[in-house]
Amino acid sequence: MSDSATPPVRLRPEVLAVPAYRQGAAPTKPGFKLSSNENPFDPLxxxxxxxxxxxxxxxxxxxxxxxxxxxxxxxxxxxxxxxxxxxxxxxxxxxxxxxxxxxxxxxxxxxxxxxxxxxxxxxxxxxxxxxxxxxxxxxxxxxxxxxxxxxxxxxxxxxxxxxxxxxxxxxxxxxxxxxxxxxxxxxxxxxxxxxxxxxxxxxxxxxxxxxxxxxxxxxxxxxxxxxxxxxxxxxxxxxxxxxxxxxxxxxxxxxxxxxxxxxxxxxDAQAESATRIAEIAERRDELVRGLRGLGLDVPDAQGNFVWIPEVAGAAGDSGAAGAATAGSARRIDTLALAAAFAEAGTLVRPFPGEGVRISVGETESLAEVLRIVRGFLSAAG
Ligand SMILES: Cc1ncc(COP(=O)(O)O)c(C=O)c1O
Structure with missing residues (x-):
């Protein structure tokens, strides 16, 4: 038997050269799934x-x-x-x-x-x-x-x-x-x-x-x-x-x-959705305020997710997380931060070398996100 990664027929090299689309990870333990920008409310x-x-x-x-x-x-x-x-x-x-x-x-x-x-x-x-x-x-x-x-x-x-x-x-x-x-x-x-x-x-x-x-x-x-x-x-x-x-x-x-x-x-469904949408936008804004309060340089968030860039926060902020201080900016190790989330049972989406995306989830997830990030920053710094 040939190895399962080698196609037994001729396929296009340009297709083989590119990895398939990767979905946000599925949860393996109880916690919040904040990795796919989904709507946290049950269907109407x-x-x-x-x-x-x-x-x-x-x-x-x-x-x-x-x-x-x-x-x-x-x-x-x-x-x-x-x-x-x-x-x-x-x-x-x-x-x-x-x-x-x-x-x-x-x-x-x-x-x-x-x-x-x-x-x-x-x-x-x-x-x-x-x-x-x-x-x-x-x-x-x-x-x-x-x-x-x-x-x-x-x-x-x-x-x-x-x-x-x-x-x-x-x-x-x-x-x-x-x-x-x-x-x-x-x-x-x-x-x-x-x-x-x-x-x-x-x-x-x-x-x-x-x-x-x-x-x-x-x-x-x-x-x-x-x-x-x-x-x-x-x-x-x-x-x-x-x-x-x-x-x-x-x-x-x-x-x-x-x-x-x-x-x-x-x-009727439109009215119910509008209430939910407004709630998600409020949670998003609360999350942005909380993360900025931890010294992170979170950009304006207009979707149902927030972004922690890999280079975040100015020099002199308390705590240098996950890696080195480069110039005047603090570098967040995105994979280490995502691993800290996974360890706590919450899934987020790391973009290696770029940052970490956190979807806006259930109300209770807000405090949990801030708890995990705070712990991550203080452990490293
Ligand atoms: C920017 C953007 N466009 C399009 C999509 C695709 O959404 P769907 O195919 O579920 O409509 C997504 C899904 O995450 C997205 O983030």
């Missing part, structure tokens, strides 16, 4: 009830899903042919990159950003170009504009940026779009849009009508807590969305997901 009872009424799983769902597209279209004040559904917004990211960028083409994204971005172009053969975030952990839109070349086919903007937290400001977005060729696709990935409280943040619905080369992505996974059902949507020019549909795996949006999304958009 009305959504669960609607799911129970959908027993026809022996049938394929009707792929057009007109009622859901119509509802979403009304919210965005666009025609339904400007709405495209996908099995999670990540599916639409793949479709758009595949529809626009092949061999010899490139797509741009900030880094660190959503971990799926670097591999989106793998199968199509497009090259992913990473543009580092600025010192405030925000998109460096000037550097991104300068990185555009004739081969750039797609630009991914993640706002608020997963994993670091800041949202792109409207004025910066407008300046950036003025520098992007009008035949280059820009994707505004707003997976965490509902949690945004910065009044100056760009909002997809405000800018869609201004740019025919813009597709806005949203998801039911985060604010609506339907991550396990896989449903998201894109809004944009019908011809771009039609090309995305061509690149899609047929029939991948299930009827159950459609039913749950429809139930989530009912006025």
């Amino acid at each position: 009872p009305s959504v669960l009830a609607a799911l129970q009424g959908r027993g026809d799983v022996n049938r394929y769902a009707g792929a057009a899903m007109p009622e859901l597209r119509e509802l979403i279209a009304r919210r965005f004040e666009v025609r339904p042919d400007r709405v495209h559904l996908g099995a999670g917004s990540v599916a639409i990211l793949y479709q758009l990159v595949h529809a626009a960028a092949g061999h010899g083409d490139a797509y741009l994204h900030a880094w660190p950003s959503f971990e799926a971005y670097p591999a989106l172009g793998l199968a199509s053969g497009a090259e992913a170009i990473r543009v580092p975030l600025n010192a405030r952990a925000e998109h460096d839109l000037d550097a991104m504009a300068e990185a555009i070349t004739p081969s750039t086919r797609v630009i991914l903007l993640c706002t608020p940026n997963n994993p670091t937290g800041p949202a792109i400001r409207r004025d910066a977005f407008d300046r950036f779009m003025a520098r992007v060729p009008s035949d280059t696709l820009v994707v505004l990935d707003e997976a965490y849009r509902e949690f945004v409280t910065d009044p100056e943040a760009v909002r997809g619905e405000d800018v869609l009508a201004l740019h025919e080369n813009l597709v806005v992505l949203r998801t039911f996974s985060k604010a609506y807590g339907l991550a396990g059902l896989r449903i998201g949507y894109g809004i944009g020019h019908p011809a771009i969305l039609s090309a995305a549909a061509t690149a899609a795996i047929p029939l991948s949006v299930t009827g159950l997901a459609e039913t749950a999304a429809l139930a989530s958009l009912s006025p």
